[in-house]
Amino acid sequence: MNLVEGKRQFVQAWGAIGTQWGINKTMAQIHALMMVSTDVLSTEEIMEELSISRGNANMNLRDLIDWGLVTKVFKHGERRDYFQGEKDVWKIAKQVAKIRKTRELDPVLKVLEELKKVEPNSKSEDVKHFQKLVNDVHKLANNVDRLIEGVFKAEESWFWDKILKIFTK
């Protein structure tokens, strides 16, 4: 396989995965395109490469910037915006986990806190069952939360070394 075809497949695969995890295809593809590019890219180049409209490119670039995965860069003497993608796969993974944690896990934890207030003194079996469920989900969510938090603080090799040690000995 040659480089051009390889890049194409990488971009497609990344788009497909994104879709399955609730991330829009174009956003994932733009991101993939940036990962495979050694250079920075202009909106024009992205539009061209992915055959998408200016509006779409612009919108998704903005989202990627919001996610902290892409930054604008300026070329000396040029008016046009260029975009640079984070290339470090580990940093990308951390960043995505972090963003999704705050945007999705935190609100859930809040709802669960509320649900803990359901008839707290009831002796009814139904209520107890519900309370146990809420509690268990809350615990699990908290564990995930702490795991992610831990990952943020950890350096790549340090973290995986520790984790893998647990399972290999």
Place this chain on the structure above:
Amino acid sequence: MNLVEGKRQFVQAWGAIGTQWGINKTMAQIHALMMVSTDVLSTEEIMEELSISRGNANMNLRDLIDWGLVTKVFKHGERRDYFQGEKDVWKIAKQVAKIRKTRELDPVLKVLEELKKVEPNSKSEDVKHFQKLVNDVHKLANNVDRLIEGVFKAEESWFWDKILKIFTK
């Protein structure tokens, strides 16, 4: 808050989360409904409770069975199918991780293996950059894979004890 309202909110919240992670809303809601129910449920009851059609209920129940999160149960002397949801939150999390791993991560690993064959002997900087990227993604995917595998084998408290110890001392 009373029990009925609490259950309602739990079902809604679970549906919303599902949606954000590429799981269809109804499937997540049916599952949530089963978690909050002490008893088994018939298709009729699910249709009623979530205001959905028979076809929709049936289809998503089948998917949940495929995912291993729901089982059919038969009541003695009754013709109708009843459905029982897995209640153990930890088991649910493991199961979902496992399914998504095989369905989504494994195919990605395969694509990455292919992409490693891109001009393997080239000295070009571009090719080297691409090869490094593919390699890094592959490593990350493998780490995730091994982490999930490890989680499967682990018992709940054992696993979290180990993980949390890493971050707390």
Place this chain on the structure above:
DNA sequence: TCAAACTTTCAATAAATATTGAAAGTTTTT
């Protein structure tokens, strides 16, 4: 063997989500 009770399927339809593209906005140059 028939019909009642139930489940499954799937083409049609609806709902949600993503994309376009032209108009409006902004900044820089002349």
Place this chain on the structure above:
DNA sequence: AAAAACTTTCAATATTTATTGAAAGTTTGA
């Protein structure tokens, strides 16, 4: 100050995904 070069916005539209509901299929009991 006006035009040129560029970016952003957003209503209209297209695409994708989920849902309906009626028809077909299956199982059980009389």
